[in-house]
Amino acid sequence: MTKVTRIGILTVSDRASAGVYQDISGKAIIDTLSDYLSSAWEPVYRLVPDEARQIEQALEHLVDEEDCCLVVTTGGTGPAERDITPEATEAVCDRMMPGFGELMRAESLKYVPTAILSRQTAGLRGSSLIINLPGKPRAIRQCLDAVFPAVPYCIDLMGGPYLECNPAVIEAFRPAS
């Protein structure tokens, strides 16, 4: 039996987790990944408030228990007092991937000068990649379009499942070796 590829989607939002509004950002990530990936996968979805311990536990659970090779977060990356997703991400990662945040901010800067306010980062926990995305659905797609071409090869290098993309939508880049 082949294990199906699992991808964690973690929405971090006080208001969405309190039921004040619907989580459209988490849904935007699932829709975008469905659009990108031609190989089989299933989402593992979590929604937590902007609380360090809850974010950390959700990330640990998605990686260690749910066996997600990739976890994508949305929300909590700005300068507001409750925005602590990058710190929680760093707390559970062994090694950081600074290139993701750099490229996502550079990409978002093409649209808004306030892109520098996003503190989003990415890192590795064991053999899983965790990527922070911003909270706004439009910015989510812009950021994923920029970094996702490198994601399948990253997961290859960590010994994870072989992700295949729909080339009409996005090109997974694997260098000839």
Add this chain to the structure above:
Amino acid sequence: MTKVTRIGILTVSDRASAGVYQDISGKAIIDTLSDYLSSAWEPVYRLVPDEARQIEQALEHLVDEEDCCLVVTTGGTGPAERDITPEATEAVCDRMMPGFGELMRAESLKYVPTAILSRQTAGLRGSSLIINLPGKPRAIRQCLDAVFPAVPYCIDLMGGPYLECNPAVIEAFRPAS
């Protein structure tokens, strides 16, 4: 009574603080901010040598006692032995803002390849934003021109005063929400 907006300007320089030369960098920051801002504000100026504890205490004082919503430093960001402003900044901040340093270096790289030697960063202490600028007046203006459009919205997000800019000089960007 409305509280007036206070902005800290911290010059870090062994020689200027010893009176060997005048601090033209701190003055360049005050002039630039006066040029940018159309809403009322007042500068709170400090000058310290390149000593970790003195830089940290000045930053803490400007934020915690002087109630500055924004503190801008100049000097001490290079690779010389005494350059420790970024480390002192990180020591007093709760959360870092990597996008500021990235954009200021990318901007300075348009002028000089040695822009990568600047270790300048930015971060948040409580609800205040601290930004390191380089020491040279011309580089100060280039860096502020690049990042300042995002500063008023950053301060909004932290619950600080509403900064207004002179649109003939610089555009404060606030996304439609």
Add this chain to the structure above:
Amino acid sequence: MTKVTRIGILTVSDRASAGVYQDISGKAIIDTLSDYLSSAWEPVYRLVPDEARQIEQALEHLVDEEDCCLVVTTGGTGPAERDITPEATEAVCDRMMPGFGELMRAESLKYVPTAILSRQTAGLRGSSLIINLPGKPRAIRQCLDAVFPAVPYCIDLMGGPYLECNPAVIEAFRPAS
């Protein structure tokens, strides 16, 4: 007697250090630096496996005992489990130089979208500069071409030897002061 400028080259590779293949990356760095530098210098070469303590000890030795003003590493900067060169570098540095990694990734992104997977950094130990480069010879040259123009001035600022470059190959930039 003038001290000759010494530059450390540290190859980090399990397989090269086990003799499974030849270290062509370390050689590529020596060739590139020979191409760049017109002033006298000598390489101090080390080869270690991807083991944190061995990388750290090699870096400490090259800086503290061998008196290298510059140490360039190759290998171990990716997301694979054994890739820990950036962490070992940070462990032995007093202060970090984020601009190097940012520019090298931005430069490599012109060629491959997987450039964001490189976690390479740079930092200062005492008055020496340590720069991580990727493992592939072609990427080594691309990265060095991007950052090396700033290296001689960086070493000047730290009180090190005066490096001169062959202007037909690369331009060392020193700002008029």
